[in-house]
Amino acid sequence: MAAKTLTIDGKQLSAEEGATVLQAAAEAGVKIPTLCHLEGLHDIGACRLCLVEVAGGPKLLPACTTLITEGMEVTTASERLKNYRRLTLELLFAERNHVCAVCVANGHCELQTLAGQQGLDHVRYDYCFPPWEVDATHRLFGMDHDRCILCQRCVRVCWDIEGAGTKHVSGRGGKAKIISDLDDDWGDSETCTACGKCVQACPTGALYHRGSTVGEMVRDRSKLEFLVNAREKKLWSV
Amino acid sequence: MSQRIVIDPVTRIEGHAKISIFVDDFGQVSGAEFHVVEFRGFEKFCEGRPYSEMPGITSRICGICPVSHLLASAKAGDAIMAVRIPPAADKLRRLMNLGQIVQSHALSFFHLSAPDFLLGWEAPPATRNVFGLIQSNADLARAGIRLRQFGQEIIAVLGGRKIHPSWAVPGGVRSALSAAGRETIRAWLPEAHATARVALDLFKQVLTTHERETQLYGNFPSLFMGLVAADGGWEHHGGKLRFTDSSGSIIADQVDPQDYRTVIGESVQPSSYLKSPYYLPLGCPDGIYRVGPLARLNLCSHMGVPLADAELKHFKSLGHGAVTSSFLYHYARLIEILAALEFIERALDDADLAGTDLRADAGINSLHGVGASEAPRGTLFHDYTVDRNGLLQKVNLIVATGQNNLAMNRTVAQIARHFIAGTKITEPMLNRIEHGIRCYDPCLSCSTHAAGRMALHVRLLAPDGTLVHEVVRD
Numbered sequence: 285m286a287a288k289t290l291t292i293d294g295k296q297l298s299a300e301e302g303a304t305v306l307q308a309a310a311e312a313g314v315k316i317p318t319l320c321h322l323e324g325l326h327d328i329g330a331c332r333l334c335l336v337e338v339a340g341g342p343k344l345l346p347a348c349t350t351l352i353t354e355g356m357e358v359t360t361a362s363e364r365l366k367n368y369r370r371l372t373l374e375l376l377f378a379e380r381n382h383v384c385a386v387c388v389a390n391g392h393c394e395l396q397t398l399a400g401q402q403g404l405d406h407v408r409y410d411y412c413f414p415p416w417e418v419d420a421t422h423r424l425f426g427m428d429h430d431r432c433i434l435c436q437r438c439v440r441v442c443w444d445i446e447g448a449g450t451k452h453v454s455g456r457g458g459k460a461k462i463i464s465d466l467d468d469d470w471g472d473s474e475t476c477t478a479c480g481k482c483v484q485a486c487p488t489g490a491l492y493h494r495g496s497t498v499g500e501m502v503r504d505r506s507k508l509e510f511l512v513n514a515r516e517k518k519l520w521s522v
Numbered sequence: 523m524s525q526r527i528v529i530d531p532v533t534r535i536e537g538h539a540k541i542s543i544f545v546d547d548f549g550q551v552s553g554a555e556f557h558v559v560e561f562r563g564f565e566k567f568c569e570g571r572p573y574s575e576m577p578g579i580t581s582r583i584c585g586i587c588p589v590s591h592l593l594a595s596a597k598a599g600d601a602i603m604a605v606r607i608p609p610a611a612d613k614l615r616r617l618m619n620l621g622q623i624v625q626s627h628a629l630s631f632f633h634l635s636a637p638d639f640l641l642g643w644e645a646p647p648a649t650r651n652v653f654g655l656i657q658s659n660a661d662l663a664r665a666g667i668r669l670r671q672f673g674q675e676i677i678a679v680l681g682g683r684k685i686h687p688s689w690a691v692p693g694g695v696r697s698a699l700s701a702a703g704r705e706t707i708r709a710w711l712p713e714a715h716a717t718a719r720v721a722l723d724l725f726k727q728v729l730t731t732h733e734r735e736t737q738l739y740g741n742f743p744s745l746f747m748g749l750v751a752a753d754g755g756w757e758h759h760g761g762k763l764r765f766t767d768s769s770g771s772i773i774a775d776q777v778d779p780q781d782y783r784t785v786i787g788e789s790v791q792p793s794s795y796l797k798s799p800y801y802l803p804l805g806c807p808d809g810i811y812r813v814g815p816l817a818r819l820n821l822c823s824h825m826g827v828p829l830a831d832a833e834l835k836h837f838k839s840l841g842h843g844a845v846t847s848s849f850l851y852h853y854a855r856l857i858e859i860l861a862a863l864e865f866i867e868r869a870l871d872d873a874d875l876a877g878t879d880l881r882a883d884a885g886i887n888s889l890h891g892v893g894a895s896e897a898p899r900g901t902l903f904h905d906y907t908v909d910r911n912g913l914l915q916k917v918n919l920i921v922a923t924g925q926n927n928l929a930m931n932r933t934v935a936q937i938a939r940h941f942i943a944g945t946k947i948t949e950p951m952l953n954r955i956e957h958g959i960r961c962y963d964p965c966l967s968c969s970t971h972a973a974g975r976m977a978l979h980v981r982l983l984a985p986d987g988t989l990v991h992e993v994v995r996d
Contacts, residue, residue: 385579385686420572420911425884471911492913495883497696498578498688 290356296373305347305358317369317398318488320435321348322505324512325444331435332372333398336360344368362486366402372463373399378409379458380416381430384487388487388496396488397432413457423470424494425483429461432490438462438482445511450476462490484508527838539964540979541955542793543938547985551942554935556635556927556959557794562594565917573891573912574601578688580904580919586629588686589622589677590897591904593759598904600691601780601891602912603700603884610877611694616759618680618690618871619895620862623758625673626898627815627855627862629719630963632666638957639735644950646888662724664927667719669859671716676866679703694881708870711863718860722833730848736815737957738940740848740933743768745801745811746820747786747925751897752776754823756861758896765811770843774801779894782903786920798927799920810928813900814962815854820844827868830861847874848933848961855898855963886912897922899963923964928957933958947980947993955980 287298292309301307304327309316310380319331329346336347339357347360359365376382376395384390416429434453442451450473454463464470483491484503492501514520523534529729540557564583571579577595581588593615600607617624621788633652641650642909650658654661661689674684681687686897689696689697729736745768756868763777777785787802801809811817820841840850869875886908900922907916937958941951 386575386582401850417570418572418913418918420913426572494572495574495976497574500696 288352288354290352290357290358291344292356292358293360298354304354305336305338305345305350305352305356308352309347309358309360314412316346316347317401319394319398319433320437322352322441322485322508324508325392325437325440325485327370327459328350328376328436328440331376332432333369335360335365335368337365345482347488359499365395370402370404372405373402374409376433377404377407378411378433380412387431387489388492388498388501389486390499392499393489394487412458416461419470420494421469422473422476422478422494423471424468424478425470425480426492426494426496427462428490428492429469430490431488432462433488434460434462435487437485438491441481441485441508444480445515446481446510448475448479451482481508525611527991536658538574539959541835541934541946541959542981542983543942543955544936544983544985545990549943551935551938552985554931554938555791555793556691557932558873560563565919569914571914573599573886573906573908573914574692576904576906576914576917577690577692578686581686581688583919584965585685587622587626587897587899589618589681589787590691592687594893594895594897594902594904596690596692596695597893597895598906599893600790602883602886602888602908603891604764604887604907605693605694605882605884606879607694607882608879609881610698610735610928611880612697612760613837613874614680614695614874614880615870617689617699617866618677619759620866620869621673621676621680623896623898624703624859624866625677626963627859628666628726629674630898630960631852631855632663632670634672634963635957636662636666636881637955637958638960639732640724642878644873645947647953649947650953658721662720665713665720669714670719672710675710676707679706682695691881693883698877698880699875699957704870704875707866711867713862718856718863720809721862721918722853723857725856726836736849736958738936739961740929740936742932742936743846744929744932745770745773745804746817746844747801747811747813748818748821748901749779749894750775750821751826756818756822756825758818758862763894763901766821766844766846768846770820770841774838779903780892782894782920788920788924794927796927797920797924800928807928811925812848812929812962813922813925814851814898815858816845816848816851817900818896819854819857819883825857825861827861827864829864833857833860848929848958851961885909899923899965900925921965923962926962927963930959930962930964933961942982947982947991952980952993 286301287303289298292312292314295312297312299311299458306316312417317333319333327348336346337359338345384396419427439451443449450464452463453460454467455461460516464473465475489501542555543551543685544553546552567862568579577592580595581592583591591712607725615766637650637655641654681753745765747765749757750763750764751757763779766772774785785802786799800806801811819837823836834857837853888981890907895902902922903920905918909915934955937955941954980993984990
């Protein structure tokens with residue numbers, strides 16, 4: 285495949301055609317904040333944290349789903365972008381019920397870490413306090429919609445890696461939610477293999493091992509990466 | 523005409539309160555009500571949460587005694603799982619509770635109450651506090667602060683942090699006591715013992731000059747309730763419930779905390795967010811009972827450790843049957859500090875504390891569970907009803923300050939009757955009333971599970987309800 289040359293934050297670099305801006309930036313050592321992106325899963329640009337500016341157009345583009353082009357000039361950390369990222373994070377916090385102090389993912393949460401990195405010390409919007417419920421019907425795992433940011437990592441890992449196709453999104457806007465099968469109780473799902481990959485993929489405390497207490501949900505992503513690598517490199521002769 | 527006087531600095535109770543004192547046509551005090559005016563609603567918003575999260579959530583009720591809620595909640599979780607937790611976990615929880623008793627009692631005695639009887643009831647409010655104590659007796663104040671620090675250090679050594687450790691969990695605890703932590707505690711013990719001794723000697727001296735306060739600060743017959751061991755000894759985390767009357771006779775004994783509803787009723791007053799529990803068979807208000815250090819010492823036959831047992835003997839000699847003066851809560855608190863230090867010392871030599879089997883695992887085996895533990899201020903109940911998936915359907919929390927509510931009302935009325943003359947409340951009068959409340963070391967944040975700063979608001983009301991006089995401190 286042909287290589288393309290481009291500029292990211294003034295740094296000239298080349299990357300293979302077909303690469304995303306996020307991949308090219310990562311190769312060049314430029315860190316762009318992400319939430320819905322997870323190595324091994326196809327990107328969907330859901331969280332809008334990786335928005336970048338591309339010279340020649342007014343629109344902000346998600347780095348994870350924008351392919352590089354020849355001569356592209358990308359800016360990843362302008363004041364405008366920082367403001368938008370902060371705003372996006374604030375809206376995520378305001379939309380559902382995130383209470384870090386008593387959350388199972390406290391200290392191991394990507395949303396919390398990112399908020400810290402972006403200097404988020406308060407939220408300027410009124411909290412919505414929506415009345416979400418916890419689905420604790422599964423014998424091993426729980427799903428707390430209060431803490432879900434709809435990144436859909438769980439949906440993609442369930443379809444892309446496990447191939448079970450249990451997780452879906454229902455509804456729209458603020459009422460959108462992750463469901464199991466046809467909005468059944470998770471414990472009644474006929475397709476769920478109880479593999480736990482969704483729990484490992486979740487960036488917040490939305491998916492957790494049942495019985496977890498404050499700060500106990502530490503994810504092990506290496507298993508997901510191992511599975512993807514093994515599959516792509518055809519390590520198994522099934 | 524009503525008058526509003528704002529007095530700064532902040533007074534020394536934990537939470538936000540108001541007192542109404544009623545005067546009759548002859549200018550005599552006819553009654554008093556202690557109102558807690560804040561509401562937080564933990565019992566409501568915890569509904570729907572998994573029971574495993576409850577220790578973490580409910581410990582946020584209070585920053586002074588988060589450990590008490592943590593432990594009671596974890597115990598309620600044990601009951602829902604229907605497990606007997608590993609012995610090491612039980613011993614570790616007990617050790618943390620002892621640390622909690624030391625730090626909270628030290629706070630109550632040195633920071634909040636001692637300024638009154640050491641600096642004087644009439645001392646200016648600007649200096650009648652722990653800072654004034656530092657000025658007048660720096661060594662004592664420093665020792666008191668260090669004693670509190672010692673208790674907090676135990677909590678930190680076990681739970682990783684001094685406030686809100688997420689360490690006790692349904693089924694046990696998350697980590698053992700490290701060798702380094704054990705030595706930290708051991709090295710600090712002699713100093714803590716010395717401070718407890720100084721405080722006890724000091725308070726006994728105070729008693730000789732405060733006979734009036736002993737007579738008038740909440741000195742009335744009532745029942746007493748708390749946990750006692752199977753042999754009737756002092757208990758702070760396990761054991762079962764006992765009620766005694768003011769003559770010292772046992773009227774209910776070895777009641778399983780799971781069955782607390784058979785002995786405790788809860789009444790609600792329209793004027794306060796604080797519920798008023800009472801001994802059910804006697805009804806309200808005849809079933810008035812007190813909890814906390816005074817009650818625990820009245821209830822138990824012995825402490826189980828030599829130094830505290832010697833003090834208990836002296837304590838019991840101050841009453842006829844039971845010790846009924848709430849001013850002696852302070853003395854009981856110091857004896858409990860001493861006992862806690864002795865039990866901590868004993869615990870450190872127990873090899874179980876470094877155990878690795880710390881957490882039982884089980885599903886939902888009971889849809890209802892009660893956890894009871896002795897918080898520094900008295901017996902704390904966490905009562906959870908869950909669905910088959912472990913999500914909370916109903917939460918009932920009965921906290922120490924609520925159980926002392928009826929007694930606090932009576933104490934305020936008793937003090938007001940003796941110290942309020944005419945229709946104006948002077949600052950020293952206000953302070954005496956406050957101290958009556960302070961004897962119970964109330965935690966209003968806990969009692970209504972309410973947020974708040976330490977403030978007091980006293981109103982003097984005529985028979986027709988008109989406001990005669992009003993004093994506010996905030």
